Amino acid sequence: MKRIFSDVLFTVILLAAATGLSFCFFHFGNKNPSNITVIYILALILIALKTTGYFYGIATALFCVVAVNYFFSYPYFRIDFSLTGYPVNFIGMLAISLITSATTTALKKQRLAIAEREKELAEADREKLRANLLRAVSHDLRTPLTSIIGSSSSFLENYGDLSEADRLELVSNIKEDSEWLLNMVENLLTVTRIDDTSDNKVKKSAEVVEExxxxAIRRLQKRLPDVRIRVSMPTDFLMLPMDPTLIEQVLINLLENAVVHSGSTKPVDLTIREEDALVVFSVRDHGKGIDSSALPHIFEGQQLSAETSDGHRGMGIGLSICRTIIQAHGGTIRAENREKGAEFIFTLPKEKEN
Known part of the structure; x- marks a missing residue:
């Protein structure tokens, strides 16, 4: 009902404007009905484009022909069906109306179909992410919790029989597993910032990239004090629209992934550069690289490596979350093997999306 009202209102207003403009041209300019016809044809096309269905276009075509006949053809303010060219004008305007309405209707249906398809794909991505998070809860969270319970039980039950070194080892294991749990919880909470939005987008604000x-590095070094990171970025002041909490989490995930899984003691390289309308972030390690069979599916929530020894250090969930965050920002992310090591590259657009 609301749509019908808006279509009727738009049609009436546009026809009134076209008629008023035609009176101005006709009475203060060249009294040629052909010029008036052009104005009405323009109004007809706009109405056919903006309204739904064929009715408004056909009704407008009928009104335009009658208006030209009644207001702007001699004898004025009389309808004369015997005027030369009258049937041709009517048929021409009717044809314009039908063609324009048919074209716009087809385009609207196509646009709706594309929007529906995009919505289905977005929902599929959301469902996939939910499945990955469920797997994270069932495995990546359960395993360190079991380890914490086991270590704390051993510490309490065998305290008197344990050496100082054994006690320190158990406490260190508890601390390490707790830090891993904290990282996983941060990832899970991060995703809720995106999952709570209806269109999988994020609220952006202009942020200083350097900050x-x-x-991100400060938070990572708090958990991994010995990590070494070499940062290279433009000397110019660089602002970028983003959700800073989410992008920090992406950087933490990628940097930690490079430190933990590369098998290298060399510093991790974090490079930021500008490319046209994008800012490119690169995280590169100098280790063993990524298994070629895992590379195509690395952002799908799978464990990064089958060689993970502790059973809960895989970064598959973290990488899946990285992709979700970057896509929500309108950017891209990919992973590549280099001659020595692996490189994760993601881009962010400089301007906010409309």
């Missing part, structure tokens, strides 16, 4: 990078 976001510094905060």
């Amino acid at each position: 976001v990078v510094s905060e």
Whole structure:
């Protein structure tokens, strides 16, 4: 009902405007009905484009022919069906109306179909992410919890029989597993910031890239004090629309992934550069690289490596979350093997999406 009202209102207003403009041209300019016909044809096309269905276009075509006949053809303010060219004008305007309405209707249906398809794909991605998170809860969270319970039980039950070194080892294991749990919980909470939105987008604000990078490194070094990171970025002041909390989490995930899984003691390289309308972030290690069979599916929530020894250090969920965050920002992310090591590259657009 609301749509019908808006279509009727739009049609009436546009026809009234076209008629008023035609009176101005006709009475203060060249009294040629052909010029008036052009104005009405333009109004007809706009109405056929903006309204739904064929009715408004056909009704407008009928009104235009009658208006030209009644207001702008001699004898004025009389309808004369015997005027030369009258049937041709009517048929021409009717044809324009039908063609325009048919074209716009087809385009609207196509646009709706594309929007529905995009919505289905977005929902499929959301469902896939939910499945990955469920797997994270059932495995990546359960395993360290079991380890914490086991270590704390051993510490309490065998305290008197344990050496100082054994006690320190158990406490260190508890601390390490707790830090891993904290990282996983941060990832899970991060995703809720996106999952709570209806269109899988995020609220962006202009942020200083250097500050976001510094905060990500600070948070990572708090958990991994010995990590070494070499940062290379433009000397110019660089602002970027983003959700800083989410991008910090992406950087933390990628940097930690490079440190933990590369098998290299060399520093991890974090490079930021500008490319046209994009800012490119690169995280590169100098280790063993990524197994070629895992590379095509690395962002799908699978464990990064089958060689993970502790059973809960895989970063598959973290990488899946990285992809979700970057896509929600309108960017891209990919992983590549280099001659020595692996490189994760993601891009962010400089301007906010409309």
